[in-house]
Amino acid sequence: MLGSEGMKTDIHLRSLVFLAAVGIAMAPHPGRAAVTGFELNGLEGVGDGCDFPERFGGSLGASSHVVNIQDCNEFLTCTVVAEWSLGQEPASGSSWAVKMSEPGGACVVTDFTTLGTGCQDVLTVPQTTLAASTNIEFSFAYSDLVGGPCSVGKDRATNVSIIVLEGTQYTANTITFEVDLKAPLAPVLEEAEEGDGNLKISWTDSENGNEVGIKYRVYYAQQKFDQATKNDFRKSDEITGNSYQIKNLENGVEYWFAVVAIDENDNESPLSALGSASPVPVLDFFEAYRAGPEVGKEKGGYCFIATAAYGSYMADEVWTLRVFRDRFLLTSAPGRWFVATYYALSPPLADFIARHETLRVLTRAALWPVVTVAGWATGLPAGFGFAVPLGLVLMMVAMVLATRVAVRAWRRS
C-alpha cells in the first residue's frame, strides 16, 4: 500500500521498506552508530495460535517484517519475544533499552530518556544491565506494533529500536515492521465469456493502478457467496493478469464468481460485484471434424502398430505400451529418439497390418514379449527404473545366446 499518500510520504515509506529489507535499520539520526555485531536471532510468538507466518520475518536472517490485516486480526492478542545478540562481550557497566515508535513515527535513539514525537510513551524495555552478548531477550505486545484497530486502513511502519550504552557511547539498531493495514480496492468485474466446461472471467482495476505487485484471485461457486462465506468455496491461485479461465466446470450449470485484488503484503480487497454465467457446449475444431453424420476419418493417437494389432487404442496392451512410453522412453534422449523414429516410420506399416488379419495375429505374437516387459517395467515401484535397461540388456543377451544355441543345434542336425 506504499505510495498512496503523496510523493513525500511515498519516498519516506519506500525508504523504510528498504531499511526493512536490509533487516536492521540505522537509527533515524544520521551518523548514529549501529550496535557492534548486532544480530536479530528471531521473533517468536507466545500465546495460543501465535505461530507467525513467514512474512513476519521471525527467523534468523529474515529480511523484512510485515504485519497485514489478516495477521493483525489473528495475532492481536499475541506476545512477541525478540532475541538478539552482540558480536562481542559488552564492556563492564554497559546497559540497554528498547523503544517502540507509534505506527508511522520514530523514536530518539541518542539516549535512554528522550522519547521524541511519534514514540510510544513507555519504553518497551527500560534501561537494563547488559551482562551477556548472546540470547538477549525482550518481549512486547503484538498489538503495540499495530497501535490501534486492525481496520485503521493505513500502511505505516513501526520501529523497534534497541539502544546500547557502553561507557558514554550510545549505539542503536532499529527493526522496522511494515504494518500494512490498508487493503486494495475491489476490481471491477466484466462480463464473463462462456466456453465449453469453462468460463473466462475478466476485470478492470484502475483504482489500484499505483500499487506495486498487485495480484488477483477469483472465487467461484455454484451458489451466491459473500465476503464472509467466500472461503467456503473454490478459488484460484494468485493471478498477475486481468483475466482468468475457470476450467473443468459443468455445462449448463450456473456459476457465481467474484474477484479480489491482493497487494504485495497479501492483503485482499473486498470482493468485486458477483457475476454469474453458465458454461455451454462448444465444438472445438477436432470435435467438429469428428461430429455429425459425416464423421472425419482421422483416428488420432500415436501407438500405431499396437493399435492396429489389438484393434483399439484403448486396449489394455496398448495402454501398457503407452504408459511404458511415457514413463521410460520419453524420459531420456535415446528413448525420445526411438519414439520419434517409431512415429515417423510406423503408420504406413500399421495401416497395412490393420488390413490383414494374419498379420495382426503375427504382430500380436511378436509384441507379446514387448508388452510383457513393458507391463513388468510399469509395475516396478518408484526408484527402480534402473532395472528396466538392465532387464532389457539381460533379455537381449539371453536372446543372443538362445539364437546362438539354436543355430549351432541346427547346423549339427
Next chain:
Amino acid sequence: MRTANPWPVAALAAVMVLAAAVPARTAPAKAPAKESPRQFMAEIKFGPWRPDVDKEFKTKTPWKDTFGSGLNLITMLEIDWEFFHKVGVIALGGSVGYSQASGHGLLEDGTKSSDSTKFHLMPLGLSLIYRFDYLAQRYRFPFVPYVKGGLDAYLWWALNGQGDVSKAADGVSGKGATFGGHATAGLMFLLDALAPMMAQTFDTELGVNNTYLFAEFTWNWIDDFGSKSSMDLSSRTFMAGLAIEF
C-alpha cells in the same frame, strides 16, 4: 473454395526487379579468388498455409468454420547436405517447421462461440534436392533454379477451449502424425551478385560461400499415402526465404 494466391507472382516480380539492378557482371568472370569448400545449405523460409482438411467432406467444412478461410503463417528451417557438386548440386535435406491456426469453437446452433480452439502443426521433412547453380558458380549468373522431392511427417495436435488436447465425442484423441510427400520447384537469387566484395569477405571470414534469396512453390500430399483413417493435411504452399551455403 481455394482462392488465387497473388504472392508467387509478386515475389517473382520482386526478384526480377532485383536482378535487373545487378550490374552486367553476368559475363564470364575473372578467375575468382579461391573459394572455401561448400558442404551445406541452411534455409529459413516463410509462407502461407492452409490444409485440405475440408476436402474430405461433402456436407461440412470444419476447418473453414472454426479457423476461417484465411491462410496461416508457416515457418520452416532446412539444412541440406550437399554431396555432389558437378553440373549443379545434389543434396539431402532435413526440415522442421511450425504453424498454428487459431479460431473459435462452434455453438450448438452453428454460430461461433467465445471459446478458442487451436490447431498446431509441426512438419518434419526429408528431401532430395537438385540445384542448377552451374551458371551461378561459373559465370556469376544470379539465378539458381532448383527442385526438391521427399517425404514428410506432420505432427499435429488440436486444442480445445481449455487448452487441452481435444477429444471427440467418440473418444478419438485430437493429435497424431500424418505422413506424405512433397515436390517443390523454386528459384534462388544469388545476393553475392549485388556485392561481390562483401560476399568474398563473408566467405573468407565466415566460410559462407553464397547467400540467396529464394521463392518456391510446394505441392504437399499429406494423408498417410491415401489412408482411410487419416486427416488430409495436403496443401499447396508458396514460400520465400533466405539461404546461406557454407
